[in-house]
Amino acid sequence: MSLVAGAVSELQDLLGAQFQVNQAHLKAYYQNATEFQPKEVLGVAKPNSPEQVRQILEVCSRQSLKVYTFSTGMNWGLGSKIPTEGQCVLLDMAGLKQIRAVSEEYRYAIIEAGVTQKELSDYLEAKGYNLILPVTGSSPHSSILGNSLERGTTFLTHRAQDLRNLEVILPDGQLVRTGFWETANGEGGLGDELHYSYGNGPDVKGLFVQSNLGVVTAGVIELLPKPETIKLFWASVKEAQLPAFLDRCKQLYRMGGMRNIMHVGNEKRMKITGKGISSDSVWVAMTALQGPKGLVEWQESALTTYLSGLVSTMRFVSSADDLSEEPVLARMMDLHKGKPTTIFLQAMYKSEDSAGHNVDYDIDRGDVGMLCCLPAFPMDGARILKAVEVANAIAEEHGFLLATTINPVNDLYAESVINLYFNRSSEADIAKAHHCNSLIHKKLADLGYKFYRLDVKEMTHGYHNPMSISVPKLLKGVLDPEARLAAGKYGV
Numbered sequence: 001m002s003l004v005a006g007a008v009s010e011l012q013d014l015l016g017a018q019f020q021v022n023q024a025h026l027k028a029y030y031q032n033a034t035e036f037q038p039k040e041v042l043g044v045a046k047p048n049s050p051e052q053v054r055q056i057l058e059v060c061s062r063q064s065l066k067v068y069t070f071s072t073g074m075n076w077g078l079g080s081k082i083p084t085e086g087q088c089v090l091l092d093m094a095g096l097k098q099i100r101a102v103s104e105e106y107r108y109a110i111i112e113a114g115v116t117q118k119e120l121s122d123y124l125e126a127k128g129y130n131l132i133l134p135v136t137g138s139s140p141h142s143s144i145l146g147n148s149l150e151r152g153t154t155f156l157t158h159r160a161q162d163l164r165n166l167e168v169i170l171p172d173g174q175l176v177r178t179g180f181w182e183t184a185n186g187e188g189g190l191g192d193e194l195h196y197s198y199g200n201g202p203d204v205k206g207l208f209v210q211s212n213l214g215v216v217t218a219g220v221i222e223l224l225p226k227p228e229t230i231k232l233f234w235a236s237v238k239e240a241q242l243p244a245f246l247d248r249c250k251q252l253y254r255m256g257g258m259r260n261i262m263h264v265g266n267e268k269r270m271k272i273t274g275k276g277i278s279s280d281s282v283w284v285a286m287t288a289l290q291g292p293k294g295l296v297e298w299q300e301s302a303l304t305t306y307l308s309g310l311v312s313t314m315r316f317v318s319s320a321d322d323l324s325e326e327p328v329l330a331r332m333m334d335l336h337k338g339k340p341t342t343i344f345l346q347a348m349y350k351s352e353d354s355a356g357h358n359v360d361y362d363i364d365r366g367d368v369g370m371l372c373c374l375p376a377f378p379m380d381g382a383r384i385l386k387a388v389e390v391a392n393a394i395a396e397e398h399g400f401l402l403a404t405t406i407n408p409v410n411d412l413y414a415e416s417v418i419n420l421y422f423n424r425s426s427e428a429d430i431a432k433a434h435h436c437n438s439l440i441h442k443k444l445a446d447l448g449y450k451f452y453r454l455d456v457k458e459m460t461h462g463y464h465n466p467m468s469i470s471v472p473k474l475l476k477g478v479l480d481p482e483a484r485l486a487a488g489k490y491g492v
């Protein structure tokens with residue numbers, strides 16, 4: 001029996017049907033909306049407890065098997081479930097489903113890796129907690145922890161900042177918890193240790209984000225208090241006014257007029273509105289004003305004063321308004337109240353005039369391909385528009401129209417999502433899209449722009465800062481000297 005065959009049979013003994021090697025079964029794991037060439041995997045292990053994860057890592061360590069972990073694997077646009085290296089075991093954490101505890105007092109939930117946005121959102125509602133989960137525009141069935149570990153962004157907050165503590169199994173099978181989280185059962189003891197994320201000494205949590213140093217089994221995720229008042233700001237902005245608009249938003253963040261993330265989408269992105277794409281490009285901006293009534297009223301008047309000269313239309317929609325005739329606004333209100341929706345997944349198909357989606361909007365199985373370029377812009381309107389124009393020009397040369405959002409987070413930076421959609425059934429279209437996306441990355445990098453997330457392919461193109469990744473590289477040599485976990489991820 002070969003080394004690999006021995007390891008495979010050991011995993012089969014350990015997991016039974018939760019370890020699959022059948023290539024027909026593995027096909028679903030190879031499908032990826034980015035159309036990256038799949039890398040051959042040896043099998044898929046589906047643990048359902050941290051203890052099983054530990055046992056799997058122990059076998060893989062003993063047998064020198066490589067491992068690639070994901071939570072629900074909807075890393076769409078960045079490679080889905082495609083590992084950084086082939087000939088590995090995929091560790092599918094979707095079966096770790098426990099919501100271990102919720103604290104209303106200290107605004108957190110302790111969840112395992114496979115808990116989805118919908119599951120926690122529904123749980124909070126069913127139990128009547130006075131808390132909301134900030135949610136992303138991705139699938140209701142996507143995980144909270146996988147998204148946080150990629151440093152994702154919700155409609156209200158930055159997930160990396162919502163992550164208070166992590167429970168991690170290191171490559172040698174050792175279980176560690178970060179900060180002050182040390183209770184033996186991992187349920188958060190008296191609640192007196194999870195109100196403060198850092199612990200003392202170095203803040204270890206960050207080492208496991210966009211990282212390959214361990215497998216995260218659970219985390220403490222910050223929740224928001226249900227606000228007394230919510231108002232949705234919804235405006236349209238002509239592209240010529242976009243730089244001035246963004247600069248005013250920077251001022252508004254600085255003075256406290258806005259606190260949540262804003263989403264500003266171009267017409268291709270905002271196909272949720274169902275309107276056509278015009279030649280005089282118009283962007284749609286939205287953010288939620290939340291808090292006590294008096295604060296929201298003051299914020300509304302600040303936004304009106306600062307932005308009215310720069311927008312074509314502007315509305316403030318209250319959660320008390322009847323939105324039954326305006327389903328798009330109703331879904332946007334839901335998102336900002338912590339209820340995930342498929343509206344942005346639907347928009348992707350709409351903007352490509354495709355009916356080829358499936359019930360759950362699992363885009364890995366749909367007919368529209370998708371690639372991403374994700375720069376973190378300094379909050380400077382002119383510099384942001386310059387990048388948008390550079391990306392648009394490259395896309396146009398290749399015959400694509402980009403779906404772009406600029407998401408100001410605060411007065412310092414805006415994250416951007418530049419999506420390129422393509423026809424998955426055309427080899428020529430796929431090759432053109434890949435070339436175009438790489439060129440956009442290269443051109444923006446040459447101009448000094450930086451990327452906050454990268455796909456499994458662009459990750460290998462050296463966009464990281466060698467001085468910064470020298471630390472995780474040193475740690476990798478100690479914790480995982482054979483580089484068995486996700487080798488090469490983010491350059492480590």
Ligand SMILES: Cc1cc2nc3c(=O)[nH]c(=O)nc-3n(C[C@H](O)[C@H](O)[C@H](O)COP(=O)(O)OP(=O)(O)OC[C@H]3O[C@@H](n4cnc5c(N)ncnc54)[C@H](O)[C@@H]3O)c2cc1C
Pocket residue numbers: 069070071072073074075076077080093113135136137138139142143144145146147149150151152153154155214215216217344345348363370
């Ligand atoms: C229409 C549309 C809208 C979207 N909107 C958003 C949005 O608003 N915000 C946003 O951030 N993204 C968005 N996305 C992108 C993506 O779908 C989400 O980021 C999604 O949450 C990622 O999938 P996941 O939660 O299943 O993460 P996974 O795919 O499970 O994880 C992502 C990566 O994190 C690492 N990882 C995951 N779990 C573990 C673990 N347990 N231990 C160690 N490492 C791990 C792995 O490297 C993995 O590849 C959108 C995509 C589409 C198509």
